[in-house]
Amino acid sequence: MPALQRTLLREDASVVGLASSDPEDLALSATATASSTLTELAAEALLERVPLTADAGLVLPVDPELTGLELLVDAERDTELVVELYDPELGQNYVPRRLVASVTVPVAAGPKQWVGTGLRWSPGSARNAFVRVRANEDLALYSTDGPAPGVLGFTHVPLRPEQESPQPLREWTDDGLLRRAFCFRAGGTAAYAPARAVDGYARPYAGPHMWVSEPLRDGVGAWLELAWPQPVTLGRIDVLADDDVNEDLINLHHHRTPFETLPTLLRDYRVEAREADGTWRTVSRSTDNRRRRQVHTLDEPVTSTALRIVVEATNGAPSAHVVAVRAYA
Structure with missing residues (x-):
């Protein structure tokens, strides 16, 4: 059962009230910080x-x-x-x-x-x-x-x-x-702290479980950083955005939402890894995103002590919402 649960959670299945403890997910051992947080x-x-x-x-x-x-x-x-x-x-x-x-x-x-x-x-x-x-x-x-x-x-x-x-x-x-x-x-409140994006939850449970930035400013992005005390090798990074689980979405077409894409979803963002000299290098990017989950499989694994999700734009929400970041070798 634990193996099945880990697989379901890794594939972003909705399992109410169960936090991921996947030993292969390096994000769970990272320290999360951010450029800003809604407090x-x-x-x-x-x-x-x-x-x-x-x-x-x-x-x-x-x-x-x-x-x-x-x-x-x-x-x-x-x-x-x-x-x-x-x-x-x-x-x-x-x-x-x-x-x-x-x-x-x-x-x-x-x-x-x-x-x-x-x-x-x-x-x-x-x-x-x-x-x-x-x-x-x-x-x-x-x-x-x-x-x-x-x-x-x-x-x-x-x-x-x-x-x-x-x-x-x-x-x-x-x-x-x-x-x-x-x-x-x-x-x-601490409900939107960076640590909420690496606490193992991917759905609301006794709280929203996501990082939320302060409102974005034109031309200025917001970033969520995961850092490790020692270098880790990263080959795949999963980014889970906020698909607003309270939204009334059906496929019977008897009503439409006032938007084509959920405003809370990230639209444009990049994934960066910190180099040995402290500079940041873009290792993956997503533009015009319309999905909750994006899996970034890197062309080549990178070894780093930190990675960042740099949000450039959302699909309409004033702040960046990141439900979870997962990192695998």
């Missing part, structure tokens, strides 16, 4: 006003802790905002399971107020948090477009009496919130 967990760009006529849900990666949470709120009159924090408990869960904390916050009448909830959570290990905002017809939240990986928005839809209950998965929908969430601020 603030927030979504502040206003898109649409969303009246709080039903409970709202917000999934956030918590790594290593949640030090606070603010929500952008409209209030028709003086009222109260009720917010609950849940632990989904299982890494594959995106539903509220165990109540961690509940707060009731007074809100004065007025538009576009950042309301602090005072919620804090130190779960002991990286995981998702499910934030439930209770319905209040005097309040409205704001949606935002293109939140960071692992941030999801939901609306609560109570089951009809004739339906089997409880079924938390069926009680929450992302209708109208696909590729969106609610405006929030949650402080610092």
